[in-house]
Amino acid sequence: AxxxxxxxHHVILSEAASLxxxxxxxxxGTVNLFWYVQYPGQHLQLLLKYFSGDPLVKGIKGFxxxxxxxxxxxxxxxxxxxxxxxxxxxxxxxxxxxxxxxFGRGTSLIVHP
Amino acid sequence: xxxVTQTPKHLITAxxxxxxxxxxPRSGDLSVxxxxxxxxxxxxxxxxxxxxxxxxxxxxxxxxxAQQFPDLHSELNLSSLELGDSALYFCASSASGGKGxxxxxxxxxxxxxx
Numbered sequence: 001a002x003x004x005x006x007x008x009h010h011v012i013l014s015e016a017a018s019l020x021x022x023x024x025x026x027x028x029g030t031v032n033l034f035w036y037v038q039y040p041g042q043h044l045q046l047l048l049k050y051f052s053g054d055p056l057v058k059g060i061k062g063f064x065x066x067x068x069x070x071x072x073x074x075x076x077x078x079x080x081x082x083x084x085x086x087x088x089x090x091x092x093x094x095x096x097x098x099x100x101x102x103f104g105r106g107t108s109l110i111v112h113p
Numbered sequence: 114x115x116x117v118t119q120t121p122k123h124l125i126t127a128x129x130x131x132x133x134x135x136x137x138p139r140s141g142d143l144s145v146x147x148x149x150x151x152x153x154x155x156x157x158x159x160x161x162x163x164x165x166x167x168x169x170x171x172x173x174x175x176x177x178x179a180q181q182f183p184d185l186h187s188e189l190n191l192s193s194l195e196l197g198d199s200a201l202y203f204c205a206s207s208a209s210g211g212k213g214x215x216x217x218x219x220x221x222x223x224x225x226x227x
Contacts, residue, residue: 001148009165031210034215036218042220043115043219043220043221044203044205045115046215046216049213049215051213090156094212094213097171097214098169098213099161099168099210099212100158100161100171101146101158101210103148103155103156103157103158103218104155105156106155
């Protein structure tokens with residue numbers, strides 16, 4: 001069964017700092033990859049997704065993620081964070097042939113103004 | 114607002130009891146997913162329905178059951194509740210329930226078992 005690891009459980013940054021959140025998965029085959037965000041008091045919503053093609057994926061609100069197949073990674077990045085990026089971030093993986101998405105434990109990001 | 118609604122928002126009950134959580138998917142979505150989010154387990158996939166039929170099953174306990182009705186709303190039934198069942202229960206929906214579908218999440222139901 002696939003698993004997803006998000007190594008950073010809590011990240012605290014100041015505004016304008018750069019962000020990189022790690023996501024690694026364990027599955028050797030084809031995968032669909034997602035990052036979801038949950039702002040305080042709100043529902044989870046999709047930030048970006050990767051199915052195939054260009055491994056550098058652009059999402060909403062200036063976020064991007066890079067799929068590195070050899071490293072089984074799909075790290076989320078943003079060059080300059082804002083206070084409004086304070087949220088919980090979840091990486092998710094759908095292995096080929098599976099309807100069952102596996103979510104990471106989430107990373108709590110706090111951005112200080 | 115994702116378009117997915119869940120009721121109730123909060124539920125407090127006692128051990129041994131049975132509760133029903135309700136979810137209405139986005140208009141036009143045929144598939145519904147249920148997740149459990151707890152502090153120690155993270156977001157765990159429970160079960161998926163597509164157009165009334167069960168499509169995929171995850172870490173769902175035998176004490177839990179779900180169904181999707183002809184109008185596409187879904188209910189998650191939790192019985193013989195234990196303290197450890199206290200968690201946030203999310204429902205999500207997607208258009209076709211495909212393997213790479215974007216899922217739209219509801220606001221969740223917070224269940225507290227005392």
